[in-house]
Amino acid sequence: MQNKFHRIAVAVLSLAAGVPAMAAPPTPTTAPHVLPQPAGAYSFEVGGTRVIALSDGTAPQDLHKLLRGTMAARTDAMLRSEFVSNPLQTSINVFVIEIGERHVMIDTGVGDLFGPGSGGRLPESMAAAGIRSEQISDILITHVHPDDVGGLVRNGRMMFPNAVVHVGKPDVEFFVDPPKGKAAHADSKTSEELVGMMKPYFDAGKVRAFTGQTDIVPSISATPHAGHTPGSAFYTLSTKSGQIVFVGDIVHAAAVQFPTPSVSIMYDAEPTLAINVRKKAFAEFALNRTLIAAPHLSFPGVGYVRESGKGFQWVPVNYENWSAKQPAPRTGQAN
Structure with missing residues (x-):
């Protein structure tokens, strides 16, 4: 999301210590030329509750410019080990949860903010x-960045006229409140865009800002995890027989940040906090075998974290595609 990386100006603290270079695996001799894709949706159930992952498309990331606490050569080697290269096309994922008559959306994608061809x-x-x-x-905003709130308004109009927007109060104060918002960004255009996305919902009385752990709607709770932004939050869907955690932007470059979670990214508001959040979350998710969903892991962005050496590894859910006209196949139960 090159535009985001060049336009979001946030406070950057001291960088994580550099890591030793790793041996570069050979470059693959054949890489697929990916063609334009149809619209993307992937549905599944968690404890009987339907969740739909929706693709807002992809956008390029120049990880050499964006990552902190590593070196370009090491980044390239880690990308090659996953058969990808820099710049990396990164998913922008949105999620919808169906709870009775409610349709609850997690983030809204980038909308028109990145321009044609990027989300x-x-x-x-x-x-x-x-x-x-x-x-x-209801719309649950994990944090106020352009690729998470950009879809709130399209063509100057509210995209979701009946929705209440839930967002961490510290992000409202940092990004949206005009006096503080202007000071929060060196790039005033980004500040204006963020305010523009949120203002129609404020004007309509449809924004609910929260602090601390909060029950948002039935079965869904919010927990604050400041670091990437001051008001970053996880949202947890809990049912009698299942759970999934929507983690927001704790990870952008899976090939690098799972093995080395001490690597931060330039638009973390507080890199040290963001690193601590990532390390703690990865360890807990791995220990508890927690199902998670993330905006910038390859679509549909749903899966598990497991320990791998001194770091971690991303394990996406197994893809399934069967006709609704046929009986549901038996699926192996994870233990």
Whole structure:
């Protein structure tokens, strides 16, 4: 998300210590040329509650410019080990949870803010999943960055006219409140865009700012995890027989930050806090075998974390695709 990386100016603390260079695996001789994709939607159930991952498309990241606490050569070697290279096309994922009559959306993608060819495909994916904008009852913002709130407004109008927007109060104060928002960004255009995305919902009385652990809607709670932004939050869907945690931007470059979670990214507001959040969360998710969903892991961005050496490894959910006209196949139960 090159635009984001060049335009979000946030306070950067001391960098993490450099890590030793690692041997570079050979470059693959054949890399696929990826063609334009149709709209993306992937549905699954957690304890009987339907969750839909929606693709807002992808956008490029120049990890050489963005990552902190590592070196370009090491980054390239770690990317090659996952058969990818820099710059890296990164997913922008949005999630919808169906709870009774409520349709609860986690983040909104980038909308029009990155320009043509970089995200902005949420409306197509919603249509493919049979979800209408007016059905969205609640929007849970993990943090106030352009690729998370950019889809709130399209063509100058509220995209989700019936939705209440839930967001951490520290992010409202840092990014949206005009006096503090202007001071929060060296790039005033980004500040204006963020305010522009949120203002129609404020004007309509549809924003609920929270502090601390909060029950947002039935079965979904928010927990603050300041670091990437002051008001960053996780949202946890808990049912009688299952749980999934929507983690926001604790990881951007899976090939690098899972093995070395001490690597931060330039738009972390407080890198040391962000690193601590990532390390603690990865360890807890691995220990408890927690199902998680993330905005910038390869679509659908749903899976597990496991320990691997001194770091961690991402394990995406097994892809399944079967017709609704046929009986549901038996699926292996994870232990």
